[in-house]
Amino acid sequence: MTPEEAVAEQERLRPRVRTSTDPGLTVQYVAGLDVSYADDDRLAGAIVVLDASTMETVDSAVVLGNAEFPYVPGLFAFRELPPLLRALSKLTVTPDLLVCDGQGLAHPRRFGLACHIGVVTDLPSVGVAKTPMGRFEQPSDERGAATDLVEDGEVVGRALRTRAGVKPVFVSVGHRIDLDRACAEVLRLCVTRLPETTRRADSLGRAQLR
DNA sequence: GCGACAG
DNA sequence: ATCTTGTCGC
Structure with missing residues (x-):
């Protein structure tokens, strides 16, 4: 996959994004997704699912792999998607919401x-990104x-004080x-600056690389 | 040409 | 992303 093909893939999938909340959406099981990197090109994709009402971890999955795509701003997904999809397929609980470590619509090509x-x-x-x-x-x-x-003159997200x-x-x-609901769900998951989902997935992934 | 540029 | 415990400050 070349960078040009990756951009074309983004343009192709972009129209499928829905920015409204499903009527009656109930968020009970929330998944935090994160990828950790070793010194070489090994990486670990980790997912932790927690019950939003109790903050208890109810499921998790972690996979080891190798980076197949370099880090290119704007094409970040092509580096992290493969391990994350593999980890997702190992879950036994289907999440109601995925919390990603990075941008959604706040991206050059949305x-x-x-x-x-x-x-x-x-x-x-x-x-949920750490830098804007x-x-x-x-x-x-x-x-x-x-x-x-x-x-580009459009509201693409929100800076949220957690x-x-x-x-x-x-x-x-x-x-x-939608953006309001997204912020509400993220805030509810935050005890410290970052969502618990992200923190737990991050520690699971780095532990797996040791 | 120069700076910006998720993790 | 990664290097990383104690420590300074409110």
């Missing part, structure tokens, strides 16, 4: 990792404060959910 994995699996998904892809005003310091993330006085995270829609 098709970041969260959109890509959402469309491919047809599951609701949101992107776009411009934003600093939200006020209280937990829950948020401002728009703007790219913890008082700490740098915000950047939430954007992936698939089958």
